[in-house]
Amino acid sequence: MIDFLGDVLAQRIPTVSQGEQHDFRWEWLAEGVLSFTPKQAYEKAIVLSAGVHGNETAPIELLAQLSQDIFAGVLQLKVKLILILGNPVAIRSGQRYVENDMNRMFCGAHQQFSETFEAKRVAELEQLVADFFQSCPAQVKRYHYDLHTAIRLSLLPTFALFPYQTHGYDAVMLACLSAAELDALVYHNAAGRTFTHYTSSRFQAASSTLELGHAKPFGQNDLSAFSAINQVLRSVVTEQALPARQKSAIKNFRVVDSIIKTEDDFQLNLADSAPNFSMFQSDAVIALQQGKPYVIAPEQVWILFPNTQVKKGLRAGLILTELRS
Ligand SMILES: [Zn+2]
Structure with a gap:
């Protein structure tokens, strides 16, 4: 077996890189990348990734536990699975990223950053994921859950983002996100350069980016706060029934606009510490530039990922409307 997280933290290359155990074959494909293929026929191929931002530790620990329990035979694997710890260098240094x-670098965008470690890593992950999906029979359903945590507080503490996509939203994934007790779903309205946009647009995978609350340094996380998503991931890889949702119904939001900072004096009409999903009433000024109102709420809207510190030309927040059924 492989010590999935321990090898990354110690920067160790395993002496054995593939093998068979229980009813699956496993293969160590690169640092922080491990695949499992059941010997029996399977219906789903699933990418589980964490640590694309290196300091988002709790989901990294969940994937490490998951791999241990698969190797130990505690979990009976029923899907083809690839586990990815996205940014090993940043994970070791406890940073969001190094350079x-x-x-922001998937879907080929890494080619604009050819000399950096992270650009090479994105290219490597794109290739490994392409090989993973393309090695499956055509009828196998493809999934990608990319697990994150946030620094900013959030009025809706846990949520998932769907990349902009032209194929339908997968009912199994929606059921999993609901069972994971997420508070909200956010549907993007435009293409991005995220890992989930890559798997969704290139491989028609059912993909979502999960924001699972707060994380602390390794070993200090209260993993019980992540027990709902942990249970769901275990159900997903073993094809067992999902746990029942205990919370009220999940809320749905659509991205209607991105706020782009174009001037140095850009300001948001919001405290720096304001939580995600802060609300603006219709006609409220959301952002100012050059002393004038720059973005005005067209109706009641919510703001996600507000950040005035971005470079000029980059996104300083997303504007959402709620979808009510
Ligand atoms: Zn993140």
Whole structure:
């Protein structure tokens, strides 16, 4: 077996890189990348990734436990699975990223950053994921859960983002996100350069980016706060029934606009510490530039990922409307 997280933290290359155990074959494909293939026929191929931002520790620990329990035979694997710890260098140094944010570099965008470690890593992950999906029979359903945590507080503490996509939203994935007790789903309205946009657009995978609350340094996380998503991931890889949702119904939001900072004096009409999903009433000024209102709420809207510190030309927040059924 492989010590999935321990090898990454110690920067160790395993002496044995593939093998068979229980009813599956496993293969160590690169640092922080491990695949499992059941010997029996399977219906789903699933990418589980964490640590694309290196300091988002709790989901990294969940994937490490998951791999241990698969090797130990505690979990009976029923799907083809690839586990990915996205940014090993940043994981070791406890940083979000070293030189560039990997989750802005997928879909070929890494070619603009050819010399950096993160650009090479994104290219490597794109190739490994392509090989993984293309090695499956055509009828196998493809999934990608990319697990994150946030620094900013959030009025809706846990949520998932769907990349902009032209194929339908997968009912199994929606059921999993609901069972994971997420508070909200957010549907993007435009293409991005995220890992999930890559798997969704290139391989028609059912993909979502999960924001699972707060993380602390390794070993200090209260993993019980992540027990709902942990249970769901275990159900997903073993094809067992999902746990029942205990919370009220999940809320749905659509991205209607991105706020782009174009001037140095850009300001948001919001405290720096304001939580995600802060609300603006219709006609409220959301952002100012050059002393004038720059973005005004067209109706009641919510703001996600507000950040005035971005470079000019980059996104300083997303504007959402709620979808009510
Ligand atoms: Zn993240």
